[in-house]
Every structure is written in C-alpha cells, then in structure tokens.
Amino acid sequence: MPDLTPDDIYRHEPMPQSQDEARARHESNRAAWNEGAAMYTAGIDEAIAFLKAGQSNLHPVERSYLAPLLPQVKTAIHLQCASGRDTLSLWNEGVPRVIGVDISDVHIANARQITAALNAPAEWYRCDLLDTPHELDGAADLVYTGRGAMCWINDLDGWAGVVTRLLKPGGYLSLFDDHPASWLFNLEAETYQYDNIDFFNHADSGLGWPSTYIGDQAGPLEQQSRKYECLWPIARIVQALLERGLVLRHLGEHPDPYWEVFPNLKPELRGKIPLTFSLLAQKERA
Numbered sequence: 001m002p003d004l005t006p007d008d009i010y011r012h013e014p015m016p017q018s019q020d021e022a023r024a025r026h027e028s029n030r031a032a033w034n035e036g037a038a039m040y041t042a043g044i045d046e047a048i049a050f051l052k053a054g055q056s057n058l059h060p061v062e063r064s065y066l067a068p069l070l071p072q073v074k075t076a077i078h079l080q081c082a083s084g085r086d087t088l089s090l091w092n093e094g095v096p097r098v099i100g101v102d103i104s105d106v107h108i109a110n111a112r113q114i115t116a117a118l119n120a121p122a123e124w125y126r127c128d129l130l131d132t133p134h135e136l137d138g139a140a141d142l143v144y145t146g147r148g149a150m151c152w153i154n155d156l157d158g159w160a161g162v163v164t165r166l167l168k169p170g171g172y173l174s175l176f177d178d179h180p181a182s183w184l185f186n187l188e189a190e191t192y193q194y195d196n197i198d199f200f201n202h203a204d205s206g207l208g209w210p211s212t213y214i215g216d217q218a219g220p221l222e223q224q225s226r227k228y229e230c231l232w233p234i235a236r237i238v239q240a241l242l243e244r245g246l247v248l249r250h251l252g253e254h255p256d257p258y259w260e261v262f263p264n265l266k267p268e269l270r271g272k273i274p275l276t277f278s279l280l281a282q283k284e285r286a
Contacts, residue, residue, distance in 0.1 A: 004207070013203040015230060019130070022154035025205075026128050029152055030103045031225035036209055037106035040083040044110055047085050048117045056089040059147075059258055061278050062176045065250050069142070069172060070094060076142040077101065077166050079129050079159075080149040084111030084122065090144060091120055099123045099139075101132050130158045132166065140166045146176040147258050150237065151229040154203075160240035167283040173246065175237075175281075179253060179274040182261055183231045190264050192273065202231040234277055241281050250280035 016022040040047075050057075058066070073095045078087040081100030084107075091098045100122065102108055108126040115122045125133060143163050153159045163173050183202065186193040205228045238248060253274040261275055 009208060010206040011204060013205050013228065015201060015203050016154045019155050019158060022158065023128060023130065025154045025228035026103060026130070026152075028226050029228055030105075030128075032227040033102075033104035034106045035219060035224055037083065037104050037110065040110050041106060044083075044113055047083065048114055051085070051088050051092060051114065051118055051120075054092055056092045057086045058089055058093060059176060059256075061252070061254055061256055061276065062146075062174065065252075065278065065280055066174055073141040075099065075139050076144050077132075077136060077140040079132070079143060079145040079162070080152065081107070081111065081124075083107045084114055084124070086144075086147065087111070088114065088118065088120055088122060090142075091122065095142070097121060097123075099125070099136065101125045101127065101129055103128050129153070129162055130155060132162050134165075137165045138168055141168055141171045143167055143171070143173045145174070148178060150175070150177045150232050152227075153232070154228060154230055156230075156232055156236060156240050157243075160244050160246075163241070164244040164246060164283060167246075169283055169285040171283050172249070173241070173279070173281045173283075175279040176258075176276060178261070179277045180231050180233050181273055182275055185262075185273075187262055188264055189262075190266050191269060192265075197231070199231065199233065204229055234279075238279070246281040246283055248279070249282050250278065252278040254278065 016025060070093050075097040076090045076095045077099045078090070079101050081087045081102045084100050087098050087100040100111055105126055108124050111124050115124070127133070143166050167173065180199070184194060184197050184199060186195045205226050207224045207226060238251070242248065254276045255271040255274060257275045
C-alpha cells in the first residue's frame with residue numbers, strides 16, 4: 001500500500017447537505033469507533049471496579065447544575081453513551097433506570113459486559129442516534145450527553161428532534177462538551193496558534209486519534225476507517241433546541257477541561273479560553 005499523504009490523513013470537508021449524507025458519515029464513524037473502542041475494552045475491569053465502588057464520573061461542572069434535579073429523575077437516556085461508564089455513573093447517582101444509545105457495536109458490547117458484572121438495571125441500544133427507537137419516546141426525565149459527543153453528529157436538527165421526542169413533558173436535556181472555540185487552535189502547540197479553521201462552517205475527516213486519548217491503539221493508520229466530525233457553534237446548538245420548543249434553563253462556558261485537550265500548552269496560558277460548555281434545556285409541560 002502506498003504511503004499515506006497528509007491529505008489522506010486529514011481533510012477539510014463540506015458540511016453534510018442531506019440526512020442521507022449525514023447517515024453515511026455516521027456509518028463510517030461506527031466503523032472507526034469499533035476500532036477505537038478497543039481501548040475501552042481493555043479498561044473494562046477498571047470500569048467495573050470503579051462503578052462497583054459506588055463512584056461516579058459526573059464532572060464537577062455537571063454536578064453544579066444537575067445535583068438538584070437528579071433526585072427527581074426516574075429514567076435517564078444517555079445518547080452516545082460509549083461503553084457506559086458515564087451512563088452507569090448516573091445509576092450510582094441514584095437514577096433507578098438508565099438507558100444507553102451508541103452507534104458502536106464494541107461500545108455496546110462493553111456496556112453490556114459491565115452491566116452484567118454489576119447486575120445493574122441498564123438497557124442498551126446499538127444504533128445511529130437518529131434511529132433511537134420510538135418505543136423510548138416520552139420516556140426520559142433526563143436526556144444526558146456530551147464529553148466529545150457533539151462533534152460526531154452530522155445532522156444537528158435530526159439530533160435535536162430525537163432529544164425532544166425522548167423527553168417527557170417537563171424533562172431536561174443536560175449537555176456538557178468541548179467548547180467549539182478550542183477547534184480554532186493547534187492542539188499540539190505550546191501557545192494558542194490559529195489552525196486556519198472557519199468557525200462558522202467547518203467539518204473534517206481524518207485517520208488516527210490524539211495521542212492523549214486512543215493514540216495508536218486503533219491500529220495502523222492505513223487500516224483505520226475514516227472519521228467525520230463537525231464543528232457546531234453553541235448558538236447553532238441552542239437554536240436547534242429552541243426551534244423544537246425546548247426552553248433554555250442554563251448555559252455556561254468554562255475553563256475546565258474533561259480531557260487533556262492542550263497537552264503541551266504553557267502553564268501560564270491555561271484557563272485563558274473556554275474549554276467546555278454546559279447546557280440545560282427543558283421540554284415544557286403540556
């Protein structure tokens with residue numbers, strides 16, 4: 001096989017123009033996540049021990065606005081749930097019924113293995129989030145998502161529609177994720193170096209994973225599936241939810257990371273730009 005060129009590894013892409021195109025990109029992401037999720041498979045025993053000890057992955061930022069709501073949550077649906085550690089953390093937080101949805105076969109298999117070890121009352125669905133089963137419509141007091149989830153969505157309006165139909169009247173969406181401003185900079189640099197990104201119209205595709213995350217555990221680049229990501233400005237996310245009738249209850253921008261997003265950044269520059277944002281939206285009662 002010929003050597004990969006930089007253009008083979010990373011490409012700027014047009015934003016998807018149709019739901020069919022978005023679904024095709026999601027399917028490529030499914031294959032890529034089946035490769036990348038091997039890292040999560042290797043950590044199953046640690047995840048079981050963490051959860052069995054009653055611990056929770058809830059981020060302090062999330063806890064600051066979710067803590068008052070969680071005692072009233074009977075059913076939480078976690079979209080893009082990966083291998084279920086965060087989903088089952090909600091169970092450890094006292095939510096009696098938790099449901100995870102993810103596109104990756106490997107992630108869902110991992111989640112089911114962890115669930116069996118814990119004897120937890122969790123349900124798992126392997127599907128594109130756009131195909132989240134209608135049997136779950138109106139079931140959720142809380143739809144929970146984030147931590148690297150939004151970039152993998154190639155149909156934002158479709159996503160907002162799924163969130164809305166899953167929520168009970170009065171139910172909440174909680175979203176905590178990377179701040180889109182971080183896309184503007186070279187993540188490997190020691191200073192904030194603009195990376196020639198169009199903030200308002202950017203999608204890309206690539207091979208490989210950050211060294212601070214999955215790295216080379218997904219296999220040689222030439223054997224990996226292509227991943228498709230979109231930069232969604234916060235305003236577009238909020239507007240997609242407002243157009244579906246949800247009411248914004250909380251919106252925050254934070255210097256707090258949830259992963260080592262700028263591993264080489266000089267210490268004196270840390271905390272100067274937002275690295276995450278949080279959002280709480282509610283479906284109005286009938």
